[in-house]
Amino acid sequence: MIILGIETSCDETAAAVVEKNEDKINVLSNVVASSQDMHAKSGGIIPEVAAREQVKSVIPVIKQSLADANVSSEDLHAIAVTVGPGLIGSLLVGVETAKTLAMLWDKPIVPINHLHGHIYSCFVEHAPEFPALALIVSGGHTDFVYMKGHGEFEWLGGTRDDAAGEAFDKTARIIGLGYPGGPAISKASDKYLENNPNKKLDLFPRPMTDQDNLDMSFSGLKTSVNNYLKSSENKNTDEIAAEIEEAIIDTLIKKSSLAIKKYRPKSFLLAGGVSANKRLREKLDLALQSITESTKFYVSPLKYTGDNATMIATTGLYLFQPIDWKEVKATPSLHF
Ligand code: KG4
Ligand code: ZN
Numbered sequence: 001m002i003i004l005g006i007e008t009s010c011d012e013t014a015a016a017v018v019e020k021n022e023d024k025i026n027v028l029s030n031v032v033a034s035s036q037d038m039h040a041k042s043g044g045i046i047p048e049v050a051a052r053e054q055v056k057s058v059i060p061v062i063k064q065s066l067a068d069a070n071v072s073s074e075d076l077h078a079i080a081v082t083v084g085p086g087l088i089g090s091l092l093v094g095v096e097t098a099k100t101l102a103m104l105w106d107k108p109i110v111p112i113n114h115l116h117g118h119i120y121s122c123f124v125e126h127a128p129e130f131p132a133l134a135l136i137v138s139g140g141h142t143d144f145v146y147m148k149g150h151g152e153f154e155w156l157g158g159t160r161d162d163a164a165g166e167a168f169d170k171t172a173r174i175i176g177l178g179y180p181g182g183p184a185i186s187k188a189s190d191k192y193l194e195n196n197p198n199k200k201l202d203l204f205p206r207p208m209t210d211q212d213n214l215d216m217s218f219s220g221l222k223t224s225v226n227n228y229l230k231s232s233e234n235k236n237t238d239e240i241a242a243e244i245e246e247a248i249i250d251t252l253i254k255k256s257s258l259a260i261k262k263y264r265p266k267s268f269l270l271a272g273g274v275s276a277n278k279r280l281r282e283k284l285d286l287a288l289q290s291i292t293e294s295t296k297f298y299v300s301p302l303k304y305t306g307d308n309a310t311m312i313a314t315t316g317l318y319l320f321q322p323i324d325w326k327e328v329k330a331t332p333s334l335h336f
Contacts, residue, residue, distance in 0.1 A: 001077045001320070002028070004101075005313025006062065008094030009086025009114045010139065011035045011050040012306070013057040017069035017076075018313035025124050025317065028069030030303070030310045033057040040179050044169070051089030058097050065309070073105040080110040080316025082117060084334030085140070091330035099325040108322030112312045113334055115141060116153065118271040120318060121304040121311035128267035128298045133259055137252065137280075138272035139165035139180070144214045144259050145336065151319045155336045156259065157214025164248055165274045167218035171225050171244045175237050186277055188241035196239075201246035203228065209254040216251055249280045253287045260291050269298050276305040 007014040013035075017028040035053035042049070066072065081098035084091060102109050118141075119134045132147045133156075142165075143158035162170065165182055172181025177188060193199070204224045207217040225244065234240070260268060268288060274280065281299050288297050304311055 001317060002071065002075055003110065003313045003316045004062070004065065004076050004079045005112075005309035005311075005316060006058075006079065006081040006094045006098050007114070007117070007307055007309040007312045008054050008058065008090050009082045009084070010090060010307055011045050011053075012308070013054045013061050013093070014307060014309035015062040015065035016309035016313050017065050017071055018310055018317060020317040023127050025314055027124065027310050028071065029065045030308060031061050031065045031068065032306075032308055033061050036180065043173060043179050047087045047089055050087060051093055054090055054093040058093055062097070062101070073101070073107075076105070076107055078108045078110050078316065078320070078322050080112050080313050081328070082114045082312050083111040083328065084114065084331035086114055086332060088330060088332045091332060095328060095330040099328055102325035109325050109328045110316035110320060110322050111328050112315050113336070114312075115143065115336060116319070117311040117315045118300070119145065119147070119269060120315040121271050121300040121308070122269040122298045123318060124304055124310060124314050125301055126298055128269060128296065130267070131263070131265045132267040132269055133263050133265035134269040134271065135252065135256055135259070136272045137164045137270070137274035139163060139169065141272065142216060142218070143336075144255070146263060146265070153336045156263075157216075159216045159218055161217050161219035162221075164218060164252060165272070167221050167248055168244070168274065170222050172241075174222060174225050174229070175240050175244075177237070177241065182274055182277060185241045185245050186279070188238045189245040189279070192236070192238035192242040199239075199242070201243050203243040204247035206247060206251045206254065209251055212258070214255055214259055216255055218248065218251070221247060245277070245279060249277070249283060252280065253284055256284060257287055257291055260288060260295055264292070265295055267296050267298055271300040271305065273306045275300050276302055
C-alpha cells in the first residue's frame, strides 16, 4: 500500500510518499519546507504568517514529493493528513488541500493525530515490540503514552504547563539566543561542556521529580532563569545554556526512569522535536540501560524528529482507517 502524507500543523509544510509491504516501511520521498527562518526574525511563530507561507508552499511541496517518489496520483491508495492538534490556520491548509486532492483523485483520506505521528516516527526504521511506552517531547507537548498495540494509546501523564520544547524556546529568548531555542541552547551548552566536562549542573530546579507520578512542570524555569540573571554576576550565556539544558533533560530522564520502573514496557520510544537533542538521546539511553535490559530503547531517526509527513503517512499505513473526504475536519485541540 502507498500513502501520500501531508503535515501542516505548525510552521512546517511537509509531504511524503510512503509504502508498506508486510511490516516493512519504505520511504519513497520526504519533503519539508519550513518558515522557520521567517520566525527566527520575529523570535517565534506568528500563526498567520505561518499559514500564509503554507498556502504558498503546500502544492509545490506535494508535487515535489510525488516527483521524488516517482509515483503519480493513480499509484496512491489514500491520503493521510494531520487533522490536529495544531494551529487552526495551518491545519486548514493541509486538511483542505488533502480534501480537494481526495475529491479530484477519488481517494479516501486517513485523518491523523499529529501526536500519534510523532510516536510512529519510531516505527519508520524499526518495529518496536509492544507493550511500548512513548515519551513525546515537542514544542507543544510533553506526554507519556502507553501502547498495548498499534492504535491503542493510553495517556499516562505529562507537563501541566509549558512543553519541554517551549521551555527551551522561552529560556533561550531570555538569555539572548535565537529561535528555535532548543538547537541554540544545545549548541551553546556543547561549547561550554567541551571545556568544562566535569561541571556539576544543578543550578535550576527540577519540579515534581520527587513525586511518584508522570506529571511535569517546566513553566517555572523561565522565572528561575530571570531571577538568576538579575541576582548573579555570572553572564556566561554558554554556561547558563548548559544549566537550562541539564534541568530539562534531567527532569525528562527522572520521569522516564520512573515510567519504565512502573510499566516495564518491552520498548521505550522517544520522539518529537526535542528528541533531536544529542545529550538527551545519549543520557536517556544510559539511564535506561542502567534500569533494565528488557526494555529496548528506540529514538526517532534525526530526520524525523521535527515535524514531517513521513511520520504522518507511516501512521496512516499502520492505523489504516480511511474515510470519505467530506467527513474530514481540522481539530486544533485534538487529544490522544
Ligand atoms: O516536534 P516539533 O518540530 O514541533 C512541534 O510539534 O512542536 O518540535 C519543535 C521543538 C522546538 O521547541 C525546538 O526548540 C525543539 O523542538 N528542538 C530541540 C532541538 N531541536 C529542536 N530542543 C532541544 N534540543 C534540540 N536539539
Ligand atoms: Zn510536532
